[in-house]
Amino acid sequence: MSLKEKLKTLWLMVSGILLHLIRGPLRKSWSLKESVLIYYIRNTELSRVDSLVEYRKVRDFRLSTFPKNSKLQEITVPSKYRQQAHEIIKDHLKKTFGDGDWYGEESLWSNSKPLEAEWLIPSHLTLTPKSNVVFYSFGGGHIFGSFSAYRAQLETVAQGCDCIVFGANYRHAPDYSAPCQLEDLLAQVLYLTSPVDEDNPNESGCGIGFDQIVVAGDSAGGNMSASLIHFMRDSNIGKFSGAVLLSPWLDVTSSQFSVLDCDVLDFIPKMGTVTPTKGYTLEAGDK
Structure with missing residues (x-):
């Protein structure tokens, strides 16, 4: 992890902690750890990337796990x-x-x-x-x-x-x-x-x-x-x-009430910020 990435991570962690302490958790049941984790993921996991190919490689490397037995x-x-x-x-x-x-x-x-x-x-x-x-x-x-x-x-x-x-x-x-x-x-x-x-x-x-x-x-x-x-x-x-x-993604239009109602609570960023299938739908002409 580069120095820039480390500083960004530190900033997001501190921001998440301050928001939890000042504003309170978005869900009453959320602990400080849960609030910070959701805040961090929303601002990193699906944020804008310059190269999708490189992002895939880095993401797979970071998230890879191995069985014990x-x-x-x-x-x-x-x-x-x-x-x-x-x-x-x-x-x-x-x-x-x-x-x-x-x-x-x-x-x-x-x-x-x-x-x-x-x-x-x-x-x-x-x-x-x-x-x-x-x-x-x-x-x-x-x-x-x-x-x-x-x-x-x-x-x-x-x-x-x-x-x-x-x-x-x-x-x-x-x-x-x-x-x-x-x-x-x-x-x-x-x-x-x-x-x-x-x-x-x-x-x-x-x-x-x-x-x-x-x-x-x-x-x-x-x-x-x-x-x-x-x-x-x-x-x-x-x-x-x-x-x-x-938690299957069954509504690919993401237009149901449950999606909109939980918009600020989901670890996935606000709808419209990320549109992974945009341009690859029947309506867009790409079969």
Whole structure:
């Protein structure tokens, strides 16, 4: 952290403390620590950045956590599942809206980086086709975020539920427009649920049943999880055992009363200050 960043952090901390002591907490139940934390996040986490690419790198580095009693296993989703997901979604969109081409050549999966994901496996468990799995999608307004920030938290879930966590990954906006993100999640679902191919391990699925998978996610990840569930239902692909959506961003218009009423209390900055999906909506003409 540079001297400038340290001074900014100190200033925000002092400002947060003074506001709490002079004005009082915005919620009667908030402690000094909670007031300062919310104030700090509102003024740093989603403030203006000069480079989104650099911000993603710095944010991932700062927020990364590591499990204590679990092992991490990185995987790359085989290309055939990405192609299958692309074709399934394209066909569905064409049947539903009359147009299956919702983005340009530059956003095709074949022109993107490899789709990498992560297994978090408790030390006392082994990954097999019989494993129970939490399929987790990270949050971040669709523009940043990664599973690395959730490892420690989800290790607790894995240990408590005696299951294995699959840290799903998806491409960010505005680099990649919808439905690239849905394609990525569906490709990973196909990878998990396709049969094991011992003769071709590099293209093999995991052989895990839909009834062994609980899909979960927070914020934008909750949005993607809900989208995935509904798409799979509408396309008759399969049904998960359950779903856990943590403060999901379901109202992408952010116009409901709960959003406006809690505007000054939320750790996310005031509506209108940050518009992560602006320019990437159907209304704007970018499919």
